Amino acid sequence: MELHDASHALSALSQTSRLELFRLLVISGDEGMPAGQISTELDIPKPTLSFHLKELSTAGLILAERHGRSITYKINIEGIRELMEFLTEDCCQGRPDLCNLSNNSFNTLPTNLL
Amino acid sequence: MELHDASHALSALSQTSRLELFRLLVISGDEGMPAGQISTELDIPKPTLSFHLKELSTAGLILAERHGRSITYKINIEGIRELMEFLTEDCCQGRPDLCNLSNNSFNTLPTNLL
DNA sequence: CATGTAATTCCATGCATGTAGAATTAACAA
């Protein structure tokens, strides 16, 4: 991942509606959530939501999958991983304390959602 | 750190000029770099640079310190750490593989720059 | 105090982004 892509991804996440949307999809996990449900859940009109979903999609942060007549969205694990790696690359040049977050309990969390 | 602050920080980093600026300050480390040098280094006019520096400052990502008649900027370790924590919080709810980046060699890097 | 240097604010311009109603496409069901 290079500067331009990272900037695109960060730009997609820099908007409160989209950050909330992103969070919701992260929590909803691998099964994702259909657009209509997201629209009611976050109280965002469908055209507006569609715009934001597209932003996150082209930024490589979420994926779309049609199920019948509804379209389900879910987070793109690879895309997020790449962004995280880019940021930690940036943050940690010779400064390991920055990224060595002490209170991240990732490894103690259940993995049954994967 | 809450949604609004995170969105503010992400917004500050979402712009290519500022992302480059941020990178430069990360690399320049704890001694930072005066605004004039940044201006010539990145070939950004002073008023434009000043605008971007302010954006990163109010987002809590960099710090300013006057030395004589020049003002030196450097990264704000705490601010960056908070943003990283917020993002990993978001990214890792029940999905530890996302943030458990395998190829991060932070702990093998020299710490003499701190 | 006067001069030179560093950086910032002021301000106007142009471009990009967010928003949401109306029209449109896509899919299923009878």
Place this chain on the structure above:
DNA sequence: TTGTTAATTCTACATGCATGGAATTACATG
């Protein structure tokens, strides 16, 4: 094929952001 539901594009409007020249503030030195 007609009707219903889901989601998207089209479109227009308003707001916000990036840019950089000109004027301004802050500081050091003779």
